[in-house]
Amino acid sequence: MIKELLSSKFVQNTGKSWLQQEGTRHFIGRGLLMANGASWSHQRHIVAPAFMADKLKGHVGYMVECTKKMVRNLYDVIGSSTRTEVEIGGYLTMLTADIIARTEFDTSYETGRRIFHLLDKLQILTAQSSRYLWIPGSRFFPSKFRREIKSIKADVERLLMAIIETKKEGAEFGRMSSYGKGLLGMLLAEMQKKKEGFSYDLELIMDECKTFFFAGHETSALLLTWTVMLLATNNDWQEKARAEVLEVCGDGVPTADHLPKLTVLQMIINESLRLYPPASLLPRMAFQDFKLGDLHIPKGLSIWIPVLAIHHDKSLWGNDANEFNPDRFSGRSFALTRNFLPFASGPRNCVGQAYALMEAKIILAMLLSSFSFTISENYRHAPVNVLTLKPKHGVQIYLKPLRV
Structure with a gap:
């Protein structure tokens, strides 16, 4: 029934509820994640080419260079010590932020870092404010809380607008032949097309940027953080993965051709995603009456797909779920x-x-070939849901360099 609900059969009959859209209005607005119906179809069609295989291969070099920089930073932190504790989640969050800023938005690390810092604050405030949406009219009440959300949203949009204006000026005055190859360049090119019906405006482009800035680094960083935690507590699998990386990549860095051969690493990533899926719940709303299996689904009904529960169901995965x-x-x-x-x-x-x-394989392969790691006794296991599944107190590990 879940498979049927998520199939193309119901893609126009279900979507994101008003409550979800209103709850994230100041955070990701009308971006792809919150779009419904025909608008969603148009937006998906426009952004999908940015993530096709031929485009992704062109990003491998950026991903490797950014990861090299993080590895160097970690070596500097360790210094001459043979075992140093680090909170790895923070490093991985900044790394994935750096990568998405460079690959899809052609902007600097510093600008990307400022945007992510603001979006992180906005995510927490948005999650807190959505609790009050159940009270009719509450969203119209002025408060310090809402003023802070609007202020941070304005700061994010000023930074995004500066990136957009730089790209537009470069294309208009001939300094660049196009708006760029990344997602933002594709969106700006789309905005210039004069079409009837659906079209991108600056507000929607900024919402799309916020959506992909958030989704492109937050979920990737969490996948990497949970995977490192699991490898740090399961040394045998860490050694298997490291042996595979050395066999496939040798002493060099991963290339696009190496990635399909890292099958053990893919198994580890899948198991990490099963145990700690970044989105632990998939909410949908019925926009009209329909039949799902033996159930009659009335218009307006909220349907929640509990991904975390499905991934831990012993009847599906066995007693070791x-x-x-x-x-x-x-x-x-x-x-x-x-x-x-x-x-x-x-x-x-x-x-x-x-x-x-692809990003997860490259980063994990380079980490495994540079360091061995074990979990710190200071680590406290406390997954918490704030739109995504996060380690509440971070992930503290001991790093031991493998290369001098």
């Missing part, structure tokens, strides 16, 4: 079943899925 066992993904077909939903499923699945998996 709560344990880390990448071997369960050794049969490739099993990873593609309806029971595995880290990126949702069907037409509304995550458009950046291939991007996230």
Whole structure:
């Protein structure tokens, strides 16, 4: 029934509710994640080419260079020590922020860092403010809380507008032949097309930028953070993954041709996504009456797909469902079943899925070839849901350099 609900059959009959859209209005606005119906179809069609295989291969060099910089920073932190504690989540968050800023928005690390810092604050405030949406009229009450949200939103949009204006000026005055190859360049080119019906305006482009700035680094950073935690607590799998990386990549850095051969690493990533899916819940609303299996679904009904519960269901995954066992993904077909939903499923699945998996493989491969790591006794396991599934107190690990 879940597979059927997420299929193309119901893609126009279901979508994001008013409550969800209103709750994220100041955060990601009308971006792809919150779009419905014909608007969603148009937006998906326009952004999808930015994440196609040929485009992604062109990003490998950026991803490797950004990761090299993080590895150098970690070596500097360690210095001459043979074992140093670091909170790895913070490093991975800034790394994925750097990568998405460079690959899809052609902007500097510093500008990207400021945008992500503001979006992080906006995410927390938005999650808190959505609690009050259940009270009719509450969104119209002036408060210090709402003034802060609007102030941060304005700061984000000023930074995005500066990036957009730079690109527009470069194209208009001939300094650049186009608006760029990344997602932002494609959106600006689309805005110039005069079409009837759906079209992009500056406000929608900024909403799309916020959506992909957030989704392109937040979920990737969490996938990497949880995977490092699991490898730090399961040394045998860490050694298997490191041996595979050395066999496939040798002493060099990963290339696009290496990535499909890292099958053990893919199994580990899948198991991490099963245990700690970034989006633990997929909410949908019925926009008209329809039949789902034996159920009559009335218009206006909210349907919640509990991804976290499905991923930990012992009847589906066995008695070891709560344990880390990448071997369960050794049969490739099993990873593609309806029971595995880290990126949702069907037409509304995550458009950046291939991007996230490629990025995760490159970063993990380079970490594994540079360091061995174990979990710190200061680590406190406390996953918490704030739109995404986060480690509340971070992930503290001991790093030991493998190269001098």
